[in-house]
Amino acid sequence: MDKGYEKERFEMLGIKVSVAKRFRKFCKKMSKSQSMTLLLMLDFFEENGISPNETMGPNMQTLESEIKKRINAVIAIIKDIEKNHDKPTTAMLQSLFMEFEPKDKKLILEKDPKENKVQFVEKKESNNQL
DSSP states (O other): OOTTOTTOOOOOOOOOHHHHHHHHHHHHHHTSOHHHHHHHHHHHHHHHTOOTTSOSHHHHHHHHHHHHHHHHHHHHHHHHHIIIIIHHHHHHHHHHHHHTOOOOOOOSSOOOGGGOOOOOOOOSSOOOOO
16 A cells, blocks of 8 residues: 555546556556556656656756856856965965975985095105115
8 A cells, every 4th residue: 555545535537448557567567556646747847847748858968068057156256266276275285394494414324525634645756765
């Protein structure tokens, strides 16, 4: 039984045999009773403001174009934020960190070739006599 409609009585509708067979197949696909399927269909048409005589083609195309416009607007907003907000802020932070970046301290064992001082020089002429 359909929830909420248990106490209501059934009413007969005049439907052609081919239409009734097709409707019963549709009800099985929906796995609902015939009453509940018809009620769902009526609710759908009323809520969406759609007439069964209209095709969904133009409505879906206009909906799709509206969604594309909004997506393009969101993309433009994100690009503007990146350009005017994120990049300057990132550049400022990088410049701050560059100023306070610690100088490279040399290891004790490491020697610069410039610092190599010659301590002993060998004489070319040996005038020293011992």
